[in-house]
Structure formats: C-alpha cells, structure tokens
Amino acid sequence: MDGAGSDTVRDRHRGPSGSPDGFEATTARRRERVAKVVLDSPLPRLDHLFDYRIPTALAEEVAPGVRVKVPLRVAGRVADGWVVAITDTSEAPGELSPIDRVVSTAPVLAPDVWALARAVADRNAGVASDVLRLAVPKRQARVEQRWLASERAAPAPIEAEADPLAAALIEGRRIAALPTAHVVEVAGGWVGGWAVDLAQVAAATAGAGRTTIVAVPDRRDLDQLETALLAGPAAGLVLRIDASRPPAARYRAHLTALESGPHVIIGNRSAIYAPAPDLGAIVVWEEADPFHQEPLAPYAGTRDVALLRQEQSGAGLLLLSSSRSSTVQRLVELGWCEEWGAPRGRPEVVLTPDDARGARIPSAAYRALQQGLTAGPVLVQVSKPGDAALRALRAGDAPVPIDAGRTAHELGRAFPGVPVIVADGDHVRDTVDPGPKLVVATRGAEPRAPGGYRAVLLLDGARMLLRESLWVAEDCLRWWSTAAMLAAPDAPVHLVGVSGDVAIALATWRSPDFAARQLADRRTLRFPPTVRLAAATGPARAVEELVEAWAAVGADVLSRGPEERGERVVVRFPTRAGRRVAEVAKEALIRHGSARRPKPPAPPPPVLRVRFDPHEPG
DNA sequence: AGCACGCCGACT
DNA sequence: GTCGGCGTGCTC
Secondary structure, three states: OOOOOOOHHHHHHHOOOOOOOOHHHOOOOEEEEEEEEEEOOOOHHHOOEEEEEOOHHHOOOOOOOOEEEEEEOHHHEEEEEEEEEEEEEEOOOOOOOEOOEEEEOOOOOOHHHHHHHHHHHHHOOOOHHHHHHHHOOOOOHHHHHHHHHOOOOOOOOOOOOOOHHHHHHHOOOEEEEOOOOOEEEEOOEEEEHHHHHHHHHHHHHHHOOOEEEEEOOOHHHHHHHHHHHHOOOOHHHEEEEOOOOOHHHHHHHHHHHHOOOOOEEEEOHHHHHOOOOOEEEEEEEOOOOHHHOOOOOOOOOHHHHHHHHHHHHOOEEEEEOOOOOHHHHHHHHOOOOEEOOOOOOOOEEEEEOOOOOOOOOOHHHHHHHHHHHOOOEEEEEEOOOOHHHHHHHHOOOOOOOOOHHHHHHHHHHHOOOOOEEEEOOOOOOOEOOOOOEEEEEEOOOOOEOOOOEOEEEEOOHHHHHOOOOOOHHHHHHHHHHHHHOOEOOOOEEEEEOOOOHHHHHHHHOOHHHHHHHHHHHHHHHOOOOOEEEEEEEEOHHHHHHHHHHHHHOOOEEEEEEEEOOEEEEEEEEEHHHHHHHHHHHHHHHHHHOOOOOOOOOOOOOOOOEEEEOOOOOO
16 A cells, blocks of 8 residues: 555546646656645545645644645635645646645544545545545544643553454454354443453453454444443553544544554444554454444445455454354455354244234243243344334324334233333333343344343344345344344244244354355345445436446446436446446546536536445445 | 636627 | 637646
C-alpha cells in the first residue's frame, strides 16, 4: 500500500504521458516543504490528494494526521482536510497555495487508518472523506486540549493466561471459529460464552503487548463483552468506541487509542477503523448480523473492512460467529481463512413437528416448557411482529398475526399463575431474574437468564423461513443458534415445525457443513457470495452509460427497472473483476455524481449513486 | 459549491 | 462580427 495514499483514479486518467492539459511541460518540479492533504469533501472529483506549501511559520505544527484548513481557490473557499504525508516535491501544476492553518497538532488520522479509508473507498467506488467521517470522530476542542497537555505513559504490562488462539492471531493468522455455546457467569453477571472467549483472547493479546479491536453488532453485545473484559486482567485497558456515547467520551477514547498500547478497543462497526499503533488482533463477532452493514455511503460492512485491515496491517483476524455464514465458509474454502477448533458446548436441540391438530404449541414442546418451569425461566422465540401487523391487530383487522403479544396471551392461559414477560423492540430487556417465568421474545430481542433458560422453544421457524431474502436460511440458523445458546447446558431446545437441512444443521450444531452446501448451491446459481453485486440508481442516461462501462469489464445485468425520476440497475460480477468494476463506477460518479441543479424551487435532481454488495438485490 | 470558459444561436 | 445563455470542468 502506498503510504502517501494513492491518487489512483486521477493518475490513471492522465495516463503515463502525464497531464492532458499540457501543464507539465512548463511546470518544473519544485523543491519545498509540501503537505499532501485529503480534503473533507464528499465530491468525487475532489477525492484525491492535494499539494499545499507548508509556510515556515507552520513548519513545526504540520505533521501527518493533523487537521488543517486549506484554501481551495475556486470561490475563495477554505476547506477542511487532513495532512497525510509530507514531501519535498510536487507534481501539481502552477503555484502551490499555502496551508491556511493547523486546527490542532493532535495527529487524529493515523497513517494506517488513512490507508484503510482509501482502500475501503476504492473498493466501493466511494469517497475517502465519507469513510473518514466514520474513522475520525468529531473534534471536541476541550477534550483535545486536555489530552495534548497531559503526560502520557504506556499502560503497565498485564499478566494474562497464555491462549493458543491469541498466539495464532498475533502471528497474523486468519481464523473462523464458533464460540462457547452457553452463558457463563463472570464478576458482573451472566454473559454469553462468546464474550468470555473474546475477553480471554483480548487479555492474552494484551499480555503480549498488542492491541485487540473487537467489533460487535449492537449495544447489548457490547455490554456483555465489556462485562466479561472488566472481570478479567485486561480491565484497565478497555476503550469503548461506541457511536451512541457522548461525543466527548467518543473523542477521548479515539485520542487514547492513538497512544501506544496495548489496548482492548471494543465497539460497534465504527470501531473497526480505530487507530491502533500496536495492533495484534482484529475480531468481528457475528459478522453476518445486519447491524454490521454500514447505512452510510460507501456502505462498507464491518467484515469487509476487517478483511482489508488485516491484509494491510498483518494483524490476526478472528471471525467468531454463533453459526457459520456462507461468506465466511467461502473464505475457509479458498484457504484464506483457517477453521479453529470445535465449538465448546452444544445445545441439546429437539426437532419437533407441528401439532397435528393445529395447536400453536405441539404437546412435546408444551411438556418441555412445563418441565422447565419447575426449575426456572423458559424462553419462547417468535418471529418479528412488524409494525403493520401490530397496527392491524390494534385496529381489529383480520387476519390476526402471530406476534409476541398474542403468543404471550395464549401461553399465559396455558400456564395460569406463571408470570409472562414480553421482550421485543418496544420492550427491551437485557436480562431476566431467575425463577419460573415465561419469556416471550421476538428474534434478536431475547434477554439472558442467569444460568440459562430451563427450556427454549423456537416457535416460528417455518414462518421465519418464508421471509423473502437471499440469505433467509443462514439468517434463520443464526437467529435460532443465538437463542439456543441462551439455554442452560442440559436444557432442551425445541425447534418447532421445521425439517430438512437447516433444521439438521441446528440439531447437529454443524453450521459449517450447512454453509458449505449453501455455498455450493450459490456457486451454481451465480449468487453472492460466490459473485459480487453492485447497484446503481440515477438518471436513465447516466445509468445506461455506467451499464455499458460495467459490461466492458465483466459485469452483467441481473435486474433493471424504473426508479423514481430515473432507473435502477443491479449487476453481478466475478470477485476478480471487483477492482475494475469499482474504478469504472468511480469514473461515472465523477462525471455524473454531483448535483446539476435546475432553477429552484425544483425537486432535488436525481443523482447517480452506486452501492456495492447490496444485502438484497431487489 | 461556485465560478470561468467556450460553443452555438440570435442580434446590432 | 459579437453578445450572452448555459453546459462542462476545475479547484493543489
């Protein structure tokens, strides 16, 4: 990777003979202090490094990573940017403008994070500054001044138990693994076994003087991981990088992460961009969870960013998931990633057919609940109700949907005197107390119970499998697996009304085999993850032009249709073509990407947009 | 974003 | 000839 950042698209346009405007013949290379600056601008045309003269008055302060204000001649504007490198020469035509001022001397954009942002943007035909918005938190002047003034000492070394997985990661190995499959008690309470697994790996990595980054999908998982870490030897090294926390805390954690480690950096998807000078291991928990998909352009998900960061940094990569996705299985089969060990513990899953007389709960499952309730709480997982279904229910419309509320009502009647607790998007619960009770939860909202549930009922499996999605089967396996892992070690897990491959995968706890079969099917169908997809929307003319350019580099149209004020197209292409497909898209965005506004007041004009690896092609 | 430049049609 | 509308390209 080019440490100064690659000016790829633009350089390629110029070709080997140099600038098309003929400036180079008259422009001698100048010798002076030159700063290479990336501008904080979302315009694709400005997404390359700009050269600025470093005035002697600023020579002391200008350094790679600092925020600067620079003039942008057109319209006499001053733009924000970051210095990413300092050189002695410039190829830019004309006189260099001087840097206007240094915003602060804190080097907030670490060189490797810049290289990562550049690579992420290039892979997704995006703009580096859009990625930097995720990678560098908003400046907090007070916090920064305090940090600049403070004495900084490296954290004291810690004593941690040696761990073979951590040792492998520090060597730079790439590993796919399944976690301990039951809840575990630590000083702060009961947490998922996965969190204790990861706390151990992070502590051992810190014991070797290296930093670990762990990215998890959501706040609930982050809380569990933090609890597990605070109970262990690495408690003092934890930095929580979490967009939902106050900006000052977020910025303070970012500045601390810039210091030499070891640290244990934990957070949601933005944590994958955290600066880490002594990075030893990159960990993604539940890489297939939709919360790992970035909703902001250029939409790069945690797993893909982690893969790029692993390749650039040479740190280890651990993809730990409650079940194997076809995407990770592909990495394993390519030999890019190795499998690690066998999962520890395995829920006792019973496949239970639907009741012949049409009762909501088959009698075998009913007996399991009854039995479980003599010892403690039991869990019933139902599919997501959905707002429309709930509104219909309230309005008294037929048909009545199956949802957490109705199931809870029925169960309450079936088990009189037993408390019923509902957990869903509107009633968020992280944990429940011990003692007999029925916990009815929509998938993904299941609370944890001390010691684990005495029985788990996966009630709406068949319904979940009806969801229209490219990824239904593996999504269901993941939802069921996460609920199953909340069971006490000897408690039964009943999967109701589902048979076939996916049910057997859960019962045998062999999701990798299932993922391998999914992958084989997808290979013959030419579906992701064996090929990649990209979607473009915009004015028909721009979309048509892009489709032609894409066809020339090996992308074929999967679907095409009208879109509000324009067109939408989805193409697929072999993974090998990814680089060219992204380059071509970036060129199209430079031509058509910025708004050409007609006379106001008019609706905002359609603009060309490109999205790589959309989760659903539709 | 906002400004210069240049190409083409309509005018003194 | 030349004025000016607007589409195109550029910003170190």
